[in-house]
Amino acid sequence: MKTTLKPKYDMRFLFSCLFLVSFLNVFSQDEVKPEIKPVVKIDSLYREDQFYFSVTYNLLVQGPDGLKQDKFSAGLSGGFLRDFPLNKKRTFAIAPGLGISYQNYYQNLTVSKSADGSLIYGVNSYDEFVANRFRQYLVDVPIEFRWRNSTYESTKFWRIYAGLKFSYVFAAKSVLKDGENIYKIKNNPDLNDFQYGVYLSAGYNTWNIYAYYGLNTLYKSEVKTLSGENVSMRTMNLGLIFYIL
Template structure:
């Protein structure tokens, strides 16, 4: 009798282990790395200001994929990465006696504001993938926080070319993100909820309230 009970317990335990292993084996993780390229729009421009040239953005990082269901079609993504964003316009930044001032100049050759950021994306992820299927539809939406670790303003004219470290920007940035697509190529959008400048910067008496909108492609890599 004791032998029968012991045998039954071992059998039940073994079956439970097999079931747990089967469930564990169905869990899989997607999209551990990302690389993105975007065009940067400037929202809320001041009167007389306009974009010029190609305002571009680059981003790359790693994301921890955390499945929320057994099939893996729903997940949370938590990550960290680096980004470089440039904004070309007719807004010129000038540094004099450690004070930064701004003006609108349509005669310059080029004026650029460049930012370098640490980014921390948080995504809710839906995809129709399986453990064996690597081509699938995805929709990822969420929020991305970022910290500006460095920024530089530069302008070029026929006579001079000047550049300096710009400290007028709001260090902490965050906004909404959305990515959707199939397989390798995916459309990506970022809408800033914070202003680019710190609130003290102004031009012609008008406070700079620029907000970035980035639209481009993002590539997810296992």
């Protein structure tokens, strides 16, 4: 005997199927997917390439007897240093660079000219002239040997940098006013055009103390004063140096 489903049962079956499909669809939409965060790469192979700027007080040492300085003899220098780490932690490095300097000196070593044009050097008391000034401009090639406790996470650290500096004097001028005459000597041939010395800088973050000592003399060895003394003075610079990343 053939049987048939009643209409109301057909409707119940249809609604049950629709409900099941809707439930599965909602369940699939509520599934939470894990968040994928971008991978941040840390540069453990950092370099301390830096611009530098220094302000110094300039001294003349080991000069002839009676040599004195007056007023504030200032020096300015700036340049760039390229960092080459030497160990895995990058706490030791060597850094060659290139820069330029201006050095100014107020002192009582006078340079004047005789009637035949030759240069005359003397150490005079300050009441014998009105003004006496010497300045020079140099191209610098520093080479630093560096220690620092820096990390790739911070640019603020302690440092001790020792270095050699080679300089070429591309311009120089001395001006003497003795009350009657003015003597201006440009690019004095008695100067050592190539100068070199050692320096040390130490400090934390941007602020660092700085000291430089010249290993060769400012003037050539054969230069003498009227009294026969060698003008064998060397330069010393004391001040602050700033390193900027």
